[in-house]
Amino acid sequence: MYKYDQYDQQMVDTRVAEFRDQVRRRLDGDLTEDQFRPLRLQNGLYLQLHAYMLRVAVPYGTLNSAQMTMLGDIADKYDRGYGHFTTRQNIQYNWIKLEDTPDILADLASVEMHAIQTSGNCIRNISSDQYAGAAADEIVDPRPYAELLRQWSSFHPEFLTLPRKFKIAVIASETDRAAMKLHDIGIKMVRNDAGEIGAQFYVGGGMGRTPMIGPMIREFVPLDQLITYSEACLRVYNRYGRRDNKYKARIKILVHELGKEEYTRQVEEEFRHLLSQGVEPPLAELERIGQYFADPAYETGLSDELDLSDPDFRLWVERNCHAHKQAGYIIATVSLKPVGGIPGDASADQIRLMARIAKDYSFDELRVTHAQNIVFPHIRKVDLYAIWQKLDEAGLGTANLDTVGDIIACPGLDYCSLANARSIPVAQKISERFGSPQKQAELGELKLKISGCINACGHHHAGHIGILGVDRKGVENYQLLLGGCEGADTSLGKITGPGFDEDGIVDAVEKATKVYLANKQGEERFLDTYRRIGMEPFKEAIYG
Amino acid sequence: MVEVQFRFRDDEAVNDPAVTVGTFAEQTNATAVRIEPGDDARDLIPYLDRLRLIEVNFPAWTDGRGYSSARVLREAGFDGELRAVGDVVIDMLSHLKRCGFDAFAPDHALNPADAEAAFARWDNVYQATADGRKPVWALRHQS
Amino acid sequence: MKILTGNDLKTGAVIWWTGVGWSLDVNNAADVGEHGAAVIAREEGAQNVFAAYVIDGEKTPEGVRPAHIKDRIRALGPTVRPDLTLKPSDPEAVNWVI
Numbered sequence: 213m214y215k216y217d218q219y220d221q222q223m224v225d226t227r228v229a230e231f232r233d234q235v236r237r238r239l240d241g242d243l244t245e246d247q248f249r250p251l252r253l254q255n256g257l258y259l260q261l262h263a264y265m266l267r268v269a270v271p272y273g274t275l276n277s278a279q280m281t282m283l284g285d286i287a288d289k290y291d292r293g294y295g296h297f298t299t300r301q302n303i304q305y306n307w308i309k310l311e312d313t314p315d316i317l318a319d320l321a322s323v324e325m326h327a328i329q330t331s332g333n334c335i336r337n338i339s340s341d342q343y344a345g346a347a348a349d350e351i352v353d354p355r356p357y358a359e360l361l362r363q364w365s366s367f368h369p370e371f372l373t374l375p376r377k378f379k380i381a382v383i384a385s386e387t388d389r390a391a392m393k394l395h396d397i398g399i400k401m402v403r404n405d406a407g408e409i410g411a412q413f414y415v416g417g418g419m420g421r422t423p424m425i426g427p428m429i430r431e432f433v434p435l436d437q438l439i440t441y442s443e444a445c446l447r448v449y450n451r452y453g454r455r456d457n458k459y460k461a462r463i464k465i466l467v468h469e470l471g472k473e474e475y476t477r478q479v480e481e482e483f484r485h486l487l488s489q490g491v492e493p494p495l496a497e498l499e500r501i502g503q504y505f506a507d508p509a510y511e512t513g514l515s516d517e518l519d520l521s522d523p524d525f526r527l528w529v530e531r532n533c534h535a536h537k538q539a540g541y542i543i544a545t546v547s548l549k550p551v552g553g554i555p556g557d558a559s560a561d562q563i564r565l566m567a568r569i570a571k572d573y574s575f576d577e578l579r580v581t582h583a584q585n586i587v588f589p590h591i592r593k594v595d596l597y598a599i600w601q602k603l604d605e606a607g608l609g610t611a612n613l614d615t616v617g618d619i620i621a622c623p624g625l626d627y628c629s630l631a632n633a634r635s636i637p638v639a640q641k642i643s644e645r646f647g648s649p650q651k652q653a654e655l656g657e658l659k660l661k662i663s664g665c666i667n668a669c670g671h672h673h674a675g676h677i678g679i680l681g682v683d684r685k686g687v688e689n690y691q692l693l694l695g696g697c698e699g700a701d702t703s704l705g706k707i708t709g710p711g712f713d714e715d716g717i718v719d720a721v722e723k724a725t726k727v728y729l730a731n732k733q734g735e736e737r738f739l740d741t742y743r744r745i746g747m748e749p750f751k752e753a754i755y756g
Numbered sequence: 757m758v759e760v761q762f763r764f765r766d767d768e769a770v771n772d773p774a775v776t777v778g779t780f781a782e783q784t785n786a787t788a789v790r791i792e793p794g795d796d797a798r799d800l801i802p803y804l805d806r807l808r809l810i811e812v813n814f815p816a817w818t819d820g821r822g823y824s825s826a827r828v829l830r831e832a833g834f835d836g837e838l839r840a841v842g843d844v845v846i847d848m849l850s851h852l853k854r855c856g857f858d859a860f861a862p863d864h865a866l867n868p869a870d871a872e873a874a875f876a877r878w879d880n881v882y883q884a885t886a887d888g889r890k891p892v893w894a895l896r897h898q899s
Numbered sequence: 900m901k902i903l904t905g906n907d908l909k910t911g912a913v914i915w916w917t918g919v920g921w922s923l924d925v926n927n928a929a930d931v932g933e934h935g936a937a938v939i940a941r942e943e944g945a946q947n948v949f950a951a952y953v954i955d956g957e958k959t960p961e962g963v964r965p966a967h968i969k970d971r972i973r974a975l976g977p978t979v980r981p982d983l984t985l986k987p988s989d990p991e992a993v994n995w996v997i
Binding site for chain 1: 793796817818819820821823824827831845847848850851852854855867870873877878879880881882883884885891892893894895896897
């Protein structure tokens with residue numbers, strides 16, 4: 213994975229010094245809260261319901277064990293012994309003190325980490341495929357491009373005060389594991405007819421209160437124009453994105469209001485102009501970055517056999533493991549969704565255990581997924597059983613990946629100052645209702661996603677089953693959505709009808725699953741059945 | 757009139773009154789213009805030869821359109837004074853300078869020591885912009 | 900009653916105006932009547948608090964209860980982590996929140 217050179221290290225060190233200075237000016241009274249807020253947000257520091265919350269960037273979701281260990285240590289030293297992995301492949305801490313934040317950032321910088329631009333109206337952490345570099349189906353590792361974009365977007369002086377936040381995802385396989393089309397810019401690395409690698413640009417997707425699927429605006433951007441083209445996309449947005457209404461300020465609204473053709477025309481015009489401005493790093497820089505993502509030293513001649521005689525292990529392998537491109541290896545995902553647990557939370561000890569396993573067994577590498585789980589990307593199959601036993605002992609052996617128990621949930625009203633309703637208790641009740649392996653097996657792949665407000669941090673629009681918490685006269689109320697999907701066949705869920713209370717929404721989910729089971733044909737997933745039979749039978753069962 | 761607190765130019769200060777983009781089109785002898793966030797900086801490109809000063813107003817520093825205006829003007833070859841006026845804050849000074857501003861007239865005078873630290877903050881930069889500084893990627897690959 | 904809440908500048912902790920100072924415990928919250936805005940201006944100016952606001956509350960036999968669920972959760976802590984709330988040893992505490 214990428215390693216900082218002197219320049220990268222100097223950048224994060226300088227940021228620590230800058231933020232230390234900003235905190236000092238705040239505590240001295242030189243900055244009012246109104247003046248300080250945008251500054252702290254650009255460094256991932258929020259004020260949430262109970263305290264400050266710090267969001268730490270995990271660029272494209274990739275970590276080494278020293279970094280993961282530091283995340284556990286920070287949880288112990290500065291927080292309350294746990295962290296929360298987010299849908300942008302980051303981690304956030306819920307109980308941070310302002311006066312500690314400069315020291316936390318210094319600790320992070322010591323392991324090449326930071327909290328730069330994890331919030332605020334700027335380019336956020338760039339997300340990617342959690343199986344990048346290991347998946348059998350990718351045409352190239354997307355992370356070198358994500359790292360190139362990370363450096364370009366860090367402290368980009370023109371784009372720190374955009375109309376609204378800006379999220380970029382980079383993928384490189386047909387299977388979209390990063391919800392690419394639901395980003396402000398989604399980039400898919402592709403190969404053209406001449407066999408060259410380039411970038412396909414999708415612009416103007418997003419969730420939030422006006423969900424949209426990003427249209428493709430450029431089929432192929434050559435690698436030596438990647439930054440120039442991105443810069444053109446951003447400049448048109450910075451100049452013309454709406455600033456009169458924060459709910460209409462995302463780039464999706466600009467693309468929608470201008471129309472894809474007109475937005476594209478403006479970008480292409482700006483792009484032609486910028487080509488002569490020398491903003492593009494040389495290809496040698498991409499090659500330099502790419503070297504860090506070379507394959508680890510895989511052993512050859514390893515057996516592909518797995519002893520699956522332990523039925524619990526067998527279930528975990530079937531659910532949570534994924535084909536690796538290298539014979540004898542496997543990709544293993546740790547579910548942070550134990551039955552009745554808090555989706556995405558991990559204790560400091562669990563975080564450090566995962567770090568140790570990565571060091572000993574996965575070439576020192578881990579990934580955070582947008583579904584709030586952790587991946588060991590390169591495990592020798594011969595080690596898998598021993599690893600699973602260690603995980604299981606620590607409460608990390610849950611076998612439920614991509615099933616109804618693998619719920620994405622935002623922190624909701626238990627932690628978040630924007631939320632209208634709690635998300636976590638609903639996730640807990642659903643995971644308990646469908647907790648048995650038999651039920652999960654019966655329902656197969658079923659992606660359930662819960663947001664506690666319209667901002668959609670829990671991706672409810674993209675859930676096969678989505679739940680949106682709203683405030684109805686001071687009482688929590690939950691709307692049900694069906695038919696969303698974030699993969700290559702991205703679709704947006706539709707609301708079934710009137711909302712429910714907390715127990716009512718759990719019952720409604722169960723009714724929806726019964727409609728599926730009664731109508732399922734062959735190997736159909738819930739989503740396939742819904743797409744075939746439509747909303748009506750579900751509505752009848754839920755409200756009839 | 758608001759004072760220019762920081763200026764990074766050797767030529768004589770420009771004190772001509774800046775007119776709005778709307779009036780500028782009619783006043784063919786004006787040498788200074790002030791652009792607002794909603795103005796299109798490109799409209800000035802035909803007149804850059806006779807302009808000595810362009811003020812870019814930031815009614816709120818969190819409205820970043822002025823950064824693009826500055827780069828558009830510098831990329832079009834403007835070499836006169838480019839002055840940031842309005843809600844100019846310490847923490848954005850270095851970024852403004854990188855986009856091509858070389859004079860700063862904040863509504864409220866800034867603490868000189870904090871401002872000096874802010875201008876000097878970044879030893880290196882990741883992007884090529886209007887200030888001509890060599891980005892990190894150029895330093896990494898210079899032969 | 901009208902009660903006044905905000906966050907401690909250095910720690911971010913949720914705090915409640917007692918009439919003479921700030922407390923972590925909502926049960927110490929005082930009725931500020933019409934004086935909320937004046938207290939906010941003074942206390943924010945002195946950097947004792949930030950993001951302060953006035954809310955409706957009720958004095959019950961069990962203690963002071965903010966009217967809106969969001970402020971009740973702020974007062975107690977996350978309902979899903981009773982161990983981290985204001986009343987970690989009282990498993991029933993979450994019940995007055997919801």
